[in-house]
Amino acid sequence: MATVSLCMIVRNEEKVLARCLDSVRGIADEICITDTGSTDKTREIAPKYGTVQAFPWCDDFSAARNFSFAQARMDYTLWLDADDVLLPSDRQKLLALKAELDGTADVVMLPYHTGFDEHGRPTFFCYRERLLKTSAHFRWQGAVHECIAPRGNIRYGDAAVTHRKPPCAYSDRNLKIYENLLAQVYKKVPALSDMDFNTVSSRYSKAVILKYITNKKTFQPNHHVLDNPEEKNVMREILIEMENLLFSDSKMKILAINATGDPALDKAKLEGLNAIIKKYIREILLHFNLPFEKESLEPSRKEIIRTAGECFEEITGIKLSELNLNIWVDEFMRNLRDLPEFKGLLISQKSIGYIMDTVAEGIARSPEITDKILYLYLLNNDNSFYKLVCKKLQYFDEKIKSCDDAELRMFTEEFVSEILPMQLEELSNYIMRKKDIKIAESEIYAVTRRVVRFYISMIKRTRGTDYYNRYAHTMVRIVETAFKKQNSSVNEMVQHGISLYKGFAMENKALETFEGGRISWINELMSKCGVISSEQPVQQHTRIVTDAKKREYPFHKIDRTESRRAEALPSDDHPTEYIRYIDTRPDSSFFTNRLSRFVRNMDSDDYRCKVVKHGIVKELVIFQKGYLKYLTDNYRLNYTEDISLKDIVNFVPDVISLLGAPEKLISFPQIGYFDIKGPSGNIKTIVTPLKKEADYFGDVKKPRLTVINEKVKEIGGIPRHGSLFLVEENDGSVFVIEINGDSGVGKSEMIAAFVLKWLRNNLEGIRSVKMIAGDMFHEFQDADGNLYGIGTEVGDFSRTTDFDPDYIKYYKFLFESSADSNVDDRNARSTVSGMCDITMPYRVDIMLSASNYSKDEGGITRMDNPENFLLYIDAHGERKEKATSGDGPNFQRTLKRYTADKNIVEVISRHGNYLDDILDWDYNPIDRQYYLASSYKLLDKIDVTEVVRMIFVGHSFTRDGIRYTIEDVAFDMIQNRFTASTVYEDEAEKVYTDIVLDRRIFSSIFDALASTPGGQPFIAEEDQVETVHRLIECLRGGKDGRGGARHIQCGVLSTEIGKKGREITGPQKAAAALKQLIQEVRVNKPEINEGKIKVKRLINEKYYHIFGGEMNSSELWRYNFYLYQLENMRKADLRRMDNRNKRVDISNLVDFHPVAPDHEFSPLLVNPNLNIELSSFSETFEELMSFPNYPEFAEEFAAKLDRLYIADGYSEETNINNMIVQLLILEGYISSDDLAQGSVIEKVNRETIAAAKHAVVQYLNRQRSERAAEQPRTAAKKTPEKSKQERNK
DSSP: OOOOEEEEEEEEEETTTTHHHTTTTTSSEEHHHHHHHSTTHHHEEEEEEEESEEEOOOSSSSHHHHHTTTTTSEEEEOOOOOOEOOOOOHHHHHHHHHHOOOOOEEEEEEEEOOOOOOOSSSEEEEEEEEEEEGGOOOOOOOSSSSSSSOSSSSSOOOOOOOEEOOOSSSSHEEEEHHHHHHHHGGSSSSSTTTTTTHHHHSSHHHOOOOHHHHHSSOOOOOOOOOOOOOHHHHHHHHHHHHHHHHTTTTTOOOOEEEOOOHHHHHHHHHHHHHHHHHHHHHHHHTTTTTTOOOOOOOOHHHHHHHHHHHHHHHHHHHHHGGHHHHHHHHHHHHHHHHHHHHHHTTHHHHHHHHHHHHHHHHHHHOSSSEEEEEHHHHGGGGHHHHHHHHHHHHHHHHHHOOOHHHHHHHHHHHHHHHHHHHHHHHHHHHGGGGGBBOOOOHHHHHHHHHHHHHHHHHHHHTTTOOOGGGGHHHHHHHHHHSSSSOGGGGOOSSSSSEEOOOOOSSSHHHHHHGGGGGTTHHHHHHHHEEEEEEEEESSSSSSEEOSOOSSSOOOOOOSSOOOOGGGGGGOOOOOGGGGGGOOOSHHHHHHHHHHHHHHHHHHHHGEEEEOSSSSSSSSEEEEGGGGGGGGHHHHSSOOOOOOOHHHHTOOOEEEEEEEEEEETTTTTOOOEEEEEEEEEEEEEEEEEEGGGGSSSTTTHHHHHHHHHHHHHHTTOEEEEEEEEEEEEEESSSSHHHHHETTTTHHHHHHHHHHHHHTTTTSTTEEEEEEEEEEEEEEEEEESOEEEEEEESSEEEEEEESSSHHHHHHHHHHHHHEEEEETSSSTTOOOEEEBBOOOSSSOOOOOEEEEESSSSSEEEEEEOHHHHHHIIIIIIEEEBBBBBSSSSOOOOOOOOOTTTTTTTHHHHHHHHGHHHHEEEEEEETTTTTTEEEEESSSSTTOOOOHHHHHHTTTTTTTEEEEEEEEEEEEETTTTEEEEEEEEEEETOOOOOOEEEOOOOOHHHHHHHHHSSSOSTTSSSOOOTTTHHHHHHHHHTTTTTOOOOOGGOOEEEEEETTSSSSSSSHHHHHHHHHHHHHHHHHHHHHHHHHHHHHHHHHHHHHHHHHHHSSOOOOOOOHHHHHHHHHHHHHTTTOOOOEEEEEEEOOTTTTTTTOOOOOTTTTOOOOOOOOOHHHHHHHTTTTHHHHHTTTHHHHHHHHHTTGGGGGOOOSOOOOHHHEEEEEEEHHHHHHHHHHHHHHHHOOOOOOOOSHHHHHHHHHHHHHHHHHHHHHHHHHHHHHHHHHHHHHHHHOO
């Protein structure tokens, strides 16, 4: 066994030295410690472990190391730093290594762990020359980063040395935040704006913060602290800008932690870490005497003057008492004398003395220096004192001049001289009363700036230098911060939190083995980048500002289709015909290979993955880190579930959305989706570019829906862009309505108006309204030809400005917990959660196509022909051009409305068919405007200038308050612009000017309709015509004409929200019309009465013995009829839209519980309100049963359990509560009237409910145990029989 000398150099290591030396006890045969000048207790601790030698520090680590090594006398020399440690497992490994050393190794390399995750697991290590043969006389080199060059026989071991930093007096977390944000804010600080960042980071790094914090963390009277005032001022300004940025609406922060496998724990940690980080930021600001989480104040001018005075003294180091106020007063009076309006007065010279006395008296009357400065500031502010004095003196001057008699004039002058001091005193007091007037938050900056400039002007006059101008900006920011509302009082440090699984191995090898691992990169991507396990919205209501304000890109299929058949190719007789059959798009393998290479070379920290395992399709969404901010919207919009590691390692996606890829990844003219061949069919994949034009949640939502819709089309469904909702009438009858149409036609607004009218009881007969889909749903037919819709999103992404304010007020919690985008923009959006039910299919009864600018009044026009409805009306509904649309106004469809204008009529008559082909809208990115332009088509045949002249000449428009009339139009072919010669009147004179025609002018003259009329913005054009024809066939009753969808009522819905002044009333009219249509549809549904009769029969059959006769509660009938209809929908045997003989599997839907077709409906006595009440009242039933007499009470209930009806098809909680209700009725505690009211707590106490629940739970547990015991016996009986059959075979 070899011997070991431990050689260390130390200095002020009292906190960690003992820990290090304790960890190597029994390993080192001698310990040699070299101290380089400790001033703490290090020299007291070290001798307890070994010899200590002093070495004068000479700024050279190698010299100290070599001195230390010179003390070694054993076979091998081991070196450690004081903050290194050997963990117990590594101690054992090193002891075993020491026993093996036989002197042949010159250098032993051991792992050095220096990076760790939050659980202490090493994330980074390197090998260091840790044990060196003493006789080889190794030498250290390098003054700072010292090292030894290994030589000779080198051996590697596995005993790791762990680097453990000492407990820090102040956490590094906040300092890292500071350093990361410094680069973003320093340009806003005038003192730093001209410096390069390297200089800034060296002068104002975390060392500056640590200097202030460490020195002032505790009271240390023996320590002399030298603060640099200039440095401190700059630091305060930096921190003010950081707080403003760090907590701003536009700065979305996502906190990520490693998943523990316990989602509840992960979410609690995310909330806790947010609070801790916020605490760190607060500490930094407090160390520099800056506020944090301060609410808005409305200060008076007096408070601002006082605060600014304190700030002035602190920053400049000059006392306010040193300011020479007399110099300022002299200049103030001199400026008054120089005023022309003052010079021209007769009594101006006589009044100067009185004015000076008044000012001097005002200064003397103010007790404190800040009051004196306040008085002078108010005199100077807005020159109000000058104006009032001149106005008063002018009044007296006119009175004197009006006296013709000299003696009377002299008398008047004397009289004025007597009352003038009193009048000036009144003016002075009037000015001073302004000191207590509160200043609105919006004015704080302006007033603060004037006050600070006033202080600077006074020191400038006192000292006669402009030097102090440099402090103006800092003072303004500090004083303003003292009063304005801080972002930290509104926003959290972190808005959203996620937990991640990374570095896992996939159990499901389907992707790795498919076609030789061609798509194994999907698994590699998830493992490298990490998959989100759970999410937690840390901030309830988030606001964000994005670069883009609306959807930018249309998405197309960009890979080659495989629909071309070989027989369609040209024959050899016509070889040139092959051009017609060329598909210029690449094969899907082109995109697959590019993605594979990208994943292989990508920076894994730039992307995060999210899997969605429940739904019609399974999704994999990859967020580039710039898009992670949209997790806040995505969390509210889509169903979010916790994903276990087991789910992840067995996940195979149906669709992939890669959001924010480098533009060069998919270098193709169009942005779109493509197919990746997978083990279970095509994996629909879309890749969007990382561009600011796509920085909008609509460009996150749209690609995801696009690939989902394409997959749904592949499995036999039809995607529909629109809203789907259920209306329940008072008797429990339900009707499902779909409203289709493009963005901006008023679908959400109409439903909101419908719900609002219901809430106000303005819709007679309507009991409830339930949202199923707010923007997109998928339709399938069932075996009987009925049409069913399934929602895609639990939330809604809408413009809340279009909603009735009363609707928002009623659902205040939902809107207050939303994620808002671009709140100050025309297309401001809110993502509101909890709006829609996506857990089951719903049978459609009414199908409407919405338009927001129909010629008709708000309401519904019925359509009986499905083909006419779907192929024309649904595709040509009139939609006013709104902020959502990326398209420009449509010329033909807009101008056709203006039949009273003969020029317009002639244009439409002559050029209507191709008007939108020859004219276009050209976007200018510099001023962000769309200008009227030519498409350059048909220029040789059509005079495009004459066409535009006929459209515009004679029309007027208003811009910047001026009314222009267009007299002529000219076309600049080089610039591709149309210039209008206009005229307007200015003071009865005509002024001529040229204005380039843009979209704003067109839309103000004509109510512009959008280019995209109805349609499906999230559905690609591939196979779209075919899917519409399939829907038409379904609405006609299928091939046999007997399908249930033939009873669906179609119609055109006009919401009128595109018409000015009808944004609210239009949807309300449409809502009333819909109510009428529901009544008409009801007449043609005989199954309603049949179902009601059946439900009544079942209730009396199952509960006759409970009520002692027939039950006559209309509320129980209603609720059970409602459940009966929903259960029938869950029985739906869904089929492909193109083949009614092929089933569609929707068992993977979120919380979907399918019902067998032959299952008999089980009625309930407990409704949702009663369910909640009983569950909450009986939470502690087990504890109550431990009290005396309670078990006997429960046994009384248990005697009646065999008489109860046990419902089938509901949750265990619902079944238990339903049985409790039956017991309470049997015992006479409640009646059917109490059930109808949905409350029993006024008649039954907690103890009674607990006893009933205890009896029910015990009964159900016994039944469960009996069934479990019965199963092995049943299986044992079947086994011999099976053996006998096998023998017979």
